[in-house]
Amino acid sequence: MKIILASSNKxxxxxxxxxxxEFNISVHLASDFVDNFNxxxxxxxxxxxxxIKAKALYDSLDEKIKDEYCIxxxxxxxxVEALDNLPGIYSARYANxxxxxxxxxxxxxIKDEFKRLKIDYSKAAFxxxxxxxxxxxxxxxxxxxxxxxxxxESGMNGFGYDSMFYANNFSKSFAELSLLEKNKISHRxxxxxxxxxxxxx
Numbered sequence: 001m002k003i004i005l006a007s008s009n010k011x012x013x014x015x016x017x018x019x020x021x022e023f024n025i026s027v028h029l030a031s032d033f034v035d036n037f038n039x040x041x042x043x044x045x046x047x048x049x050x051x052i053k054a055k056a057l058y059d060s061l062d063e064k065i066k067d068e069y070c071i072x073x074x075x076x077x078x079x080v081e082a083l084d085n086l087p088g089i090y091s092a093r094y095a096n097x098x099x100x101x102x103x104x105x106x107x108x109x110i111k112d113e114f115k116r117l118k119i120d121y122s123k124a125a126f127x128x129x130x131x132x133x134x135x136x137x138x139x140x141x142x143x144x145x146x147x148x149x150x151x152x153e154s155g156m157n158g159f160g161y162d163s164m165f166y167a168n169n170f171s172k173s174f175a176e177l178s179l180l181e182k183n184k185i186s187h188r189x190x191x192x193x194x195x196x197x198x199x200x201x
């Protein structure tokens with residue numbers, strides 16, 4: 001099986017590829033097949049946005065590619081209890097930054113909100129919903145990783161909010177874990193495990 005990931009995020013590609021390698025499934029970025037892939041994510045849930053991305057990529061491909069490849073999209077984000085589960089589906093654009101280090105800007109907004117609330121940390125969860133499309137079917141899978149989000153950053157690995165997030169029962173942030181360690185517990189790993197079962201592997 002060959003999969004086109006409905007994303008241009010190379011770090012995300014590394015995570016997906018490391019999971020699928022053991023199943024002999026190759027993963028490719030949308031940018032290898034289409035130019036300027038940037039669908040409007042105007043859904044009101046992770047599931048809706050994952051489907052929007054998957055369908056946008058699927059519809060942009062010619063029939064020959066659809067015969068050879070499957071499409072996989074994920075929509076994921078951080079839900080912080082103290083912030084009424086924000087940023088949620090807006091995690092990637094929480095700070096509304098359009099240039100520079102967008103991830104850093106998003107993390108800074110979390111810190112600013114914590115300062116306003118006079119708190120240092122909060123319960124939180126990373127959520128990932130996958131949408132898989134090929135010529136025969138459409139499937140959805142979900143993974144949730146519960147933990148704590150802290151105003152203090154630690155670690156250099158990962159991306160997004162990883163340096164602020166500590167999964168339950170872990171003393172290291174996601175950004176302090178190796179890719180192998182993270183892939184054993186992350187929301188994305190749990191969603192992918194759900195999907196691979198649905199695909200019959």
